[in-house]
Amino acid sequence: MRKIDKYATEMIPIRLIISITVIAAISLMICFGYMHLKVVLAENQMENECEALESELLSLLASGVSRDVNENDVGSGTMRIHSFNLPDNLVFLGIGVDPDINNDGNYETGLTEDGTVIFYKIDGGSKKVLWLDESFRFREGIYDGDKWITNDNQGYILIDSGKYVLTFELVEKFHEKYILIQANDGIEL
Numbered sequence: 001m002r003k004i005d006k007y008a009t010e011m012i013p014i015r016l017i018i019s020i021t022v023i024a025a026i027s028l029m030i031c032f033g034y035m036h037l038k039v040v041l042a043e044n045q046m047e048n049e050c051e052a053l054e055s056e057l058l059s060l061l062a063s064g065v066s067r068d069v070n071e072n073d074v075g076s077g078t079m080r081i082h083s084f085n086l087p088d089n090l091v092f093l094g095i096g097v098d099p100d101i102n103n104d105g106n107y108e109t110g111l112t113e114d115g116t117v118i119f120y121k122i123d124g125g126s127k128k129v130l131w132l133d134e135s136f137r138f139r140e141g142i143y144d145g146d147k148w149i150t151n152d153n154q155g156y157i158l159i160d161s162g163k164y165v166l167t168f169e170l171v172e173k174f175h176e177k178y179i180l181i182q183a184n185d186g187i188e189l
Helices: 008-063
Strands: 079-086 090-095 117-122 128-131 138-143 148-151 156-158 162-173 176-181
Touching (some): 008 079, 008 090, 008 117, 008 128, 008 162, 079 090, 148 162
Parallel strands (some): 138 176
Antiparallel strands (some): 090 117, 090 156, 162 176
């Protein structure tokens, strides 16, 4: 006859606790891995968006014709239309401006490095910057009723995810060339 192990029944709760702990640890590692992967994928998406914009605007600067914003009754400068598909966890995209200089979540407009940069931040990631050539001088546009003019002290800020279409026009003001963004973000100095 077989002998009954009376201690084996005492091990069942301990084995159950160990199994639950291992399952919880594995689930937690998968969750953290997924969150990190989501941030990395969104940052890569934004990097690709910015590089595509840089490529389009490089051709604009190389072969485009500028419009003098001080002249009335002149045609448009050379334009490029760019479609952005921004990820859901985007915190901000600043074209020509670092909207969160102090990294405190309070957005400020203005210009950074004369508008020759693009900043973006993904929720859970760090702020990224794309330094551009000094010929890239972004300016937010103001529509004055019949034409777009430059807002000389502001870059453009996007703080929502989704799909956006922006028009970039090559303009000139006092013999200086700028890339005018035909949009207004509504954020004032």
